[in-house]
Amino acid sequence: MRDIANNIGTVQAVAPAVLSATNTSDALDLKGFQSACLVINTGAIAGSGDFTAKLQESDTTTSGDFTDVVSEHLIGELPATLEADSVVKQGYIGHKRYLRVVTTKNSGTSIAASAVLIKGHADVRPVE
Template identity: 70%
Template sequence: MRDLTHSIGPVQAVKPVVLTATDTSAAVDLAGFNAAGIVVSTGAIAGSGDFTAKLQESDTTTSGDFDDVAAGDLIGSFPASLAADSTVKVGYVGNKRYVRTVVTKNSGTSIAASVVVIRGHADTRPVA
């Protein structure tokens, strides 16, 4: 049996930071992996901050080519509004090569947040 550490490739999409505006991550390449999960972790919310998270997908890294992932290509869902001091996990079962996250500021001041894309079911193991 292989341990989980050698079977996944986590990518920090949004570093732990206090977001005061919408954040769109860089593209995360899923090549060589057959699964992906997204983990959003939040801390304090200031000034009645209202933030939402979503996942986008594309076959290229061109910003204009990304579209929101359809609900049918997600396992679970992102909440209507991110809560303080919480963790949300959502699975991606789509077939595009690249994904990126978008944490949108709808109102208020800020939220402490981070997002990790966990690439799994690697074609080649162990994952470096």
């Protein structure tokens, strides 16, 4: 009853790195899952870095088909500016098959960051 590990899927959206430019993740496939949660983990910020993050969705993996997720399909809000040494999360309850994470550099030098997509409400359990 208390087991979460066999009930969720995880996928690396943004590998841990120092980001010095806008970063767009690959398409993240939600096939077989009915919900998702984005978790962003940050480290140091250099040169007064100002970075924002958002989720985009699509029915295909074609880059031009992705659009920003509407607020009605999000649970919680990501901060207007990512803070140093923090962890933030945002839930997704939309109906598109693919998501991606866009981390935008607005100003400054860099931010150390990573992102993981946790996929929930699996169609088949246990999740491998």
